[in-house]
Amino acid sequence: MATNKKTTWDASNLVIEKDYNTRFNEVIVGNPELTIEKPTTTDGDPVLTFSTWYKFQCEETARFKYIGMDYTTAKSCELSLLNGLTFNVPTWEYGPYLSDGKFLFGYHSGNSAPQLHSNVVIEKCDNTDMYNVVVDAKVDSESYSNSPNLFGSLSTRLKAYLNSLSGWRTYPSGWSNGKQQNAASANNIVLLRPPTVTRKFDLVGFDILKMTYNDLSGFTTPAWYKYTDKYVCQIQYTGMTRTACTTLFNSLNNTAGWYYSYHPWEYVVDYTNNTFKWQEMTSITTYQCLNDFRAIKSDGNMWTAELDLCVEKIGYTLNTSSPPPYSWPTVWNRIPGLSQYL
Numbered sequence: 001m002a003t004n005k006k007t008t009w010d011a012s013n014l015v016i017e018k019d020y021n022t023r024f025n026e027v028i029v030g031n032p033e034l035t036i037e038k039p040t041t042t043d044g045d046p047v048l049t050f051s052t053w054y055k056f057q058c059e060e061t062a063r064f065k066y067i068g069m070d071y072t073t074a075k076s077c078e079l080s081l082l083n084g085l086t087f088n089v090p091t092w093e094y095g096p097y098l099s100d101g102k103f104l105f106g107y108h109s110g111n112s113a114p115q116l117h118s119n120v121v122i123e124k125c126d127n128t129d130m131y132n133v134v135v136d137a138k139v140d141s142e143s144y145s146n147s148p149n150l151f152g153s154l155s156t157r158l159k160a161y162l163n164s165l166s167g168w169r170t171y172p173s174g175w176s177n178g179k180q181q182n183a184a185s186a187n188n189i190v191l192l193r194p195p196t197v198t199r200k201f202d203l204v205g206f207d208i209l210k211m212t213y214n215d216l217s218g219f220t221t222p223a224w225y226k227y228t229d230k231y232v233c234q235i236q237y238t239g240m241t242r243t244a245c246t247t248l249f250n251s252l253n254n255t256a257g258w259y260y261s262y263h264p265w266e267y268v269v270d271y272t273n274n275t276f277k278w279q280e281m282t283s284i285t286t287y288q289c290l291n292d293f294r295a296i297k298s299d300g301n302m303w304t305a306e307l308d309l310c311v312e313k314i315g316y317t318l319n320t321s322s323p324p325p326y327s328w329p330t331v332w333n334r335i336p337g338l339s340q341y342l
Contacts, residue, residue: 005130009066009077011167018063019245019295020159022253025312026150026286028264029053029107052266053107054286056150057142060158065134067125074122074131081120081135087157088112089141107144115140137162148264148286151255172301173242184237184248184305186337192306193234195342197326202226204278204316222318224278229313231329235338236306245295245305248336252293259287260311260331278316288312307335 006013029052066077091110119136139158143150162168181188204226237248252258263280270277292308311329328342 004068005070005073006066006068007070007073009069009073009080009133011170013067013069014064014165014167014171015067016062016064016168016171016297018061019242019249019293020060020062020162021249021293022058022060022156022159022289023291024056024058024151024289026054026056026148026264026288028266029055029144053144053146054148054150054264055142055144058140060137060139060156062137062158062162063135064137065132067132068130069133070129071122071131074133077133078120078122081118081133082116084161085118085120085135085137085139085158086114086116087139089115089139089157090143092142092144109143148284151259151287151289171242173303181237181239182241182244184240184244184336186340188237188239189337190236190238191234191341192236193232195231195233195328195332197229197231199323199326200228200230201320202228224316224318225320226314226316227320227323229326231309231311231313231332233309233332233338233341234307235309235335236304237336238302238304240295240303240305242295242297242303245303248305249293249295252291252335253289255287257334258291258309258331259289260329261285261287262313265314265316280315309335 066074069077090112092107093110094107117138117140119138121134123132123134124130125132137158141157202225204224237245240248255261262285263282264284264286265278265280267276268279288311290310290312292310294306294308296304296306298304309332311331313329315324317323332342333339
């Protein structure tokens with residue numbers, strides 16, 4: 001029977017295995033919103049308007065554990081973490097609703113509901129009578145809007161909770177002496193997976209053009225294809241302090257870092273041909289972050305920062321034989337030391 005079992009969970013038995021990370025994506029929603037307003041005149045028709053909506057998905061993750069507790073303490077720790085990692089997240093619905101005297105058929109926020117996306121388990125420490133509580137923390141959230149750039153409302157529920165835990169902010173950063181890397185650079189970058197790209201086409205619909213009431217001779221149905229170019233690369237920086245890892249993540253987690261900017265495509269009315277078409281909205285710029293950041297503690301109280309880089313370039317075309325050429329995401333040039341591999 002072990003005699004040094006912990007009867008608390010705090011900074012003294014906290015072990016961070018994967019530091020905090022967040023990723024998000026913002027996409028055009030397939031269903032436009034229909035707004036119906038009352039007629040502006042006595043004998044007039046209702047006023048109909050359509051608007052494009054954007055869906056924003058965000059994911060926060062981390063992995064940590066509390067070690068060496070007796071079972072009663074571990075059970076209490078587990079329940080506390082389960083409660084702390086349960087968040088009230090708004091739900092979204094698609095359907096009819098009223099807003100400011102208007103009848104709308106589209107996306108609207110429903111009631112908030114408690115949601116738990118994290119996995120919290122008790123694990124026995126080998127052949128001892130001590131127990132660890134292991135946490136794969138995760139928070140998923142989403143929102144909808146007919147205005148782009150929803151990354152400004154990036155969820156930080158998990159980040160706020162982690163910072164409230166004893167020892168999270170002050171967790172060991174690195175050696176108190178000896179050689180260490182205080183920043184990510186070309187000097188300590190390791191290429192784990194070279195930059196690669198794949199392309200996929202999906203048929204998304206047809207246009208109906210040049211058809212009139214009494215003449216079908218010019219009838220055509222050109223096909224629209226959505227192409228998705230997926231660029232991936234994996235690198236790591238070795239011999240880092242945790243402070244250096246956190247500094248790297250904070251420098252990347254913004255529009256001047258590894259957020260990929262792009263112009264969204266919208267399904268708009270083509271009045272010339274009396275149909276709809278896909279069109280790149282060059283007047284709108286929004287952002288994507290599909291990257292994964294892992295700060296992992298290794299031997300000697302050193303840290304390794306691993307970066308899984310991912311950019312999805314999406315477009316629409318009527319001709320699959322001549323799609324746009326491939327080009328490495330320019331945002332990757334902001335990653336310290338990566339330009340030498342592009």
